[in-house]
Amino acid sequence: MERYRELVQLIGQLDYAYYTLAQPTISDHEYDRLYRELVELEEAFPEQRDPDSPTQRVGGKPLEGFDSVPHALPMMSLDNTYSRDELQAFLKRVEKWLPDQVLEWTVEPKIDGVAISLRYESGLFVRGLTRGDGTHGDDITQNLRTLRRIPSKLRIGGGSAPEVLEVRGEVFMSRAGFLRLNQQRSARGEDPFANPRNATAGSLKMLDPREVAQRPLDIMLYGLGECRGLGQAQPSSQLRLLEILDSLGLPVSPHHWACHGSSAIFDALGSLEALRPELDYETDGAVIKLNQLDLREQVGHTAKAPRWAIAYKFAAEQAQTRLKRITVQVGRTGALTPVAELEPVHVSGTMVSRATLHNAEEIRRKDIRQGDQVIIEKAGEIIPAVVRVVPEARSADAAIFQFPTSCPECKTPAQKVVSTGALGVGWRCPNPDCPAQVRGRLEHWCSRGAMDIEGGGSVLIEQLVARGLVLDVADLYRLTQVELESLERMGEKSARNFLAGLEKSKSQDLWRLLFGLGILHVGAGVAKTICRHVRDMQALMSYGLPELVSMPEVGGVIAESVVRWLEDTRNRQLIHRLESAGLTMCSSLFIEADNPSDRHPLAGTTWVLTGTLPTLTRQQACERIESIGAKVVGSVSQKTNYVLAGEAAGSKLTKAQDLGIEVLDEAAFLALLASKVGL
Ligand code: IVH
Numbered sequence: 001m002e003r004y005r006e007l008v009q010l011i012g013q014l015d016y017a018y019y020t021l022a023q024p025t026i027s028d029h030e031y032d033r034l035y036r037e038l039v040e041l042e043e044a045f046p047e048q049r050d051p052d053s054p055t056q057r058v059g060g061k062p063l064e065g066f067d068s069v070p071h072a073l074p075m076m077s078l079d080n081t082y083s084r085d086e087l088q089a090f091l092k093r094v095e096k097w098l099p100d101q102v103l104e105w106t107v108e109p110k111i112d113g114v115a116i117s118l119r120y121e122s123g124l125f126v127r128g129l130t131r132g133d134g135t136h137g138d139d140i141t142q143n144l145r146t147l148r149r150i151p152s153k154l155r156i157g158g159g160s161a162p163e164v165l166e167v168r169g170e171v172f173m174s175r176a177g178f179l180r181l182n183q184q185r186s187a188r189g190e191d192p193f194a195n196p197r198n199a200t201a202g203s204l205k206m207l208d209p210r211e212v213a214q215r216p217l218d219i220m221l222y223g224l225g226e227c228r229g230l231g232q233a234q235p236s237s238q239l240r241l242l243e244i245l246d247s248l249g250l251p252v253s254p255h256h257w258a259c260h261g262s263s264a265i266f267d268a269l270g271s272l273e274a275l276r277p278e279l280d281y282e283t284d285g286a287v288i289k290l291n292q293l294d295l296r297e298q299v300g301h302t303a304k305a306p307r308w309a310i311a312y313k314f315a316a317e318q319a320q321t322r323l324k325r326i327t328v329q330v331g332r333t334g335a336l337t338p339v340a341e342l343e344p345v346h347v348s349g350t351m352v353s354r355a356t357l358h359n360a361e362e363i364r365r366k367d368i369r370q371g372d373q374v375i376i377e378k379a380g381e382i383i384p385a386v387v388r389v390v391p392e393a394r395s396a397d398a399a400i401f402q403f404p405t406s407c408p409e410c411k412t413p414a415q416k417v418v419s420t421g422a423l424g425v426g427w428r429c430p431n432p433d434c435p436a437q438v439r440g441r442l443e444h445w446c447s448r449g450a451m452d453i454e455g456g457g458s459v460l461i462e463q464l465v466a467r468g469l470v471l472d473v474a475d476l477y478r479l480t481q482v483e484l485e486s487l488e489r490m491g492e493k494s495a496r497n498f499l500a501g502l503e504k505s506k507s508q509d510l511w512r513l514l515f516g517l518g519i520l521h522v523g524a525g526v527a528k529t530i531c532r533h534v535r536d537m538q539a540l541m542s543y544g545l546p547e548l549v550s551m552p553e554v555g556g557v558i559a560e561s562v563v564r565w566l567e568d569t570r571n572r573q574l575i576h577r578l579e580s581a582g583l584t585m586c587s588s589l590f591i592e593a594d595n596p597s598d599r600h601p602l603a604g605t606t607w608v609l610t611g612t613l614p615t616l617t618r619q620q621a622c623e624r625i626e627s628i629g630a631k632v633v634g635s636v637s638q639k640t641n642y643v644l645a646g647e648a649a650g651s652k653l654t655k656a657q658d659l660g661i662e663v664l665d666e667a668a669f670l671a672l673l674a675s676k677v678g679l
Helices: 003-022 026-042 086-096 176-187 196-204 210-214 238-247 262-278 291-298 359-363 435-446 457-464 481-485 492-505 510-516 524-533 537-541 547-549 556-567 569-580 620-627 652-658 666-676
Strands: 068-070 104-109 114-121 125-128 136-138 162-172 217-228 258-259 283-291 309-313 316-330 337-349 349-357 373-378 385-387 414-417 424-427 607-608 631-633 642-646 662-664
Touching: 068 607, 086 283, 086 291, 114 196, 114 217, 125 136, 125 652, 136 291, 162 176, 176 196, 210 620, 217 238, 217 457, 238 309, 258 262, 258 385, 258 607, 262 547, 283 666, 291 337, 316 385, 316 435, 337 359, 337 373, 349 385, 349 481, 424 607, 435 457, 492 537, 492 652, 510 524, 510 537, 510 569, 537 569, 556 569, 607 652, 620 631, 642 666, 652 662, 662 666
Parallel strands: 607 631, 607 642, 642 662
Antiparallel strands: 068 136, 104 258, 104 283, 114 125, 114 162, 162 217, 283 309, 316 337, 316 373, 337 349, 337 424, 373 385, 414 424
């Protein structure tokens, strides 16, 4: 039973990494294999079962920072299988439990996201919880409120709203949204998320709802929790439930199948699998559910999962190919990342010729050698991964990869970095003039999230650096039409457009410039915070650690990174050169705090937003409020000064009215800001 104890401990650790940290350490398939081995051991030796075994709970602990709230009804998990035979056996089992009944089934996509429960009271969205451990979840209401598709008020026609309606579903990220988010992250020098599910889990556990609002999260609902006062609308089947949810304005999957008998179920699974590449979100399988709700009650559930449903998971598509060689990429911050260069192979609808190897540690652990036959996998993961090598196919000349001791681009000796995150030990190139880093910095400067310079993509940047025309971002502003036209694939018009883009960027706001400089730890959010506290670059350059640390959201690590960057003579010269090139370097976000005559009379007030405004987006409204030195918070309390309410305003509005807080609509809000300016 040593293996049993080992598995209990290992799966516990993997669950923590997956559910709590949102940083899975192995692939879903490897996890499922281990989990299955554990279940088999428990079935063979039931008397030895550990009450703390991961099979006895759903998984996950509430996160620090969010309130842990009990679920009115437990949120269960699902049994799952990869095998058609097991699915048949499941169907047979339920038929046996319900003799003399005509069973109806539904087949729905199993959305690969994060399970949540939404609670509506009298039609108003009051609380959103994660599944947590199944009995208690984290209160992530404020984060969920940022999802546009979650209505703050149910769409009730003529009738009255149900007293309580808890709906359950999945928050997820579309593939397109995920790719965009990862591009932004790489541009900022942040680690990309491994897959949309991790990105979703990571987003929902952020403590600042304003940041969550920037994440492309979506939701679909498929189940019920506590439910009181639905009256006539009480559903009798899953299909009816989906219709009701839809009519209440809650998003449900447009794809689901109603089936009688197993062959219809297998047909539906085939249809779903065929549809899979077209769906803009990840599905890792299908959920097969008994349609009739009264029959579900008769069948009941185990401690962990209902007996009336099962998840059928699609096999992750794997392929075998040759790993030609391992190369090392140099990021803009100098990080060295090993990449597997593969003999191109078709997996999950795309041609794969590269896969990430994360770090030297992973290559050693999996004993991956150049020339090996490897199994690669592309399941939920958008970035393909090397699962393992095929040892029996290893040829005598397969070569152990020596991680370079110097930068592959500029040959400077590499430096070891020990990160506290999931990445462990890594290596970086310490040479700031390394051409790969120079290219990375220039691309970042031009990127949409930073200075937003049209035409400044990798093809152009590569040529500019290779020709020695540009060494840093200030050099971009000295480029001439003639120089640009001499480059490949650069006509007169594109050269002119690029110069126009550069000209336009000169008046970009200071936060974009600060972010564009690529200072370690300074993402767009931090850059904005800093720029609320400084009038211009001049002022920032005179700041030291104490001034920076005193800014909210700027911790010691960030402050130190900024100060170090600003102390470097070369960086100071760069700033001066940018200034001479005509860049404005003024912060429009700056709020004058010390001079009372400049201070907006509403500075320091606290605001709450609720509902949808007629013209301003939520973000624009927040920015307006923050620009006068006031702050926006998530919930109404005695300390709230104003509530800005739009259409379909929720419980916050009621609370504000109860507390006698001034409530404004958009027109009154704009008028108030305008009338008090300059008072
Ligand atoms: S029904 C009692 N339907 O998959 C639990 N779950 O692996 C009923 N999931 O915990 C769940 N899509 O988070 C259901 N269409 C769907 C689903 C779905 C995704 C998730 C859910 C569940 C997990 C089980």
